[in-house]
Amino acid sequence: MALLLLVVALPAHAGEAASTAADVALEKRVMAISEELRCLVCQNQTIADSHAPLAIDLRNEVREKLAAGMGERDILDFMVARYGDFVLYRPPVKITTLLLWFGPPLLLLAGLWLFARTVLRRRASAPAPLSAVEQARARALLDSENGDRP
């Protein structure tokens, strides 16, 4: 139980001391929004994960804005207006991001199509079954091989 409490308390302690126990619900919302925002200093982390000073500042900014009654959408818009779409971990779907969003499924489809085509073609051009003479020869060859095997 004590361990569980510790685990629950950790995320709140990780960032800043000022606003810990004050409002757990608020902190949850701060973290939820922070998960959506890229830390531009350490670009492969969200500002929820990062301990960079800017990430801490931005988390505080999110907290202040939530406390002031701003909604999640408004806060994300606020960040995009300053740092661009890049700040969003889930970039919006627009012309410039179509390839980003739909490229991987397209590649998968292309791969499946190529695979299916190859398999079908191979099946269509499968060699004709052996004639009786050929079968007899094959058997003879196999039998003679057998004796040599260690």
Place this chain on the structure above:
Amino acid sequence: MTVENATAESGKSKWRFLLPLAAFLALAVLLGVGLGLNPREVPSPLVGKPAPHFELPQLHRADARFSQTDMRGKVWMLNVWASWCASCRDEHPVLVQLAKSGVMPIIGLNYKDKREDGIAWLARFGDPYALSAFDEKGKVGIDYGVYGVPETYVIDKAGVIRYKRIGIVTPQIVSQTILPLVSELNREK
């Protein structure tokens, strides 16, 4: 499959074996270009927009204030710097040079610094700034989308950001990008 059939097929796809090589080359070019890109150069949504409003105490005179509206009607440069920022030291001589040429006023934004550290830093390395605004908490930095110091903005007479540079301003950037831009902006009404 007959013999003629097989030759016809191999004739048709004579160059087929080159396909993987072509695919490899295409991928290599794509990745090569990707390697050359700098992920830190994030396109700023602020270029073309009015410079965000701020009002801050000045670095050297805590009682005096500075606002971006004070620069209306002038083409000017806003340079974000800090005494703790190592690249700012590399950039500094370029700014000192630019300030000497008198092309445009340079305003400093002393970002998340200690006042005495900032003042001491300028005393040591020279002060290219007409003045520095003191953004102790980095709030103005957030409004300007600052995430790596130094950052530099060129703002036109109407107060619109026309250029942003993340990272140090080099002599090449000054001569090839900033100076032509400034003379163009000076011709604007």
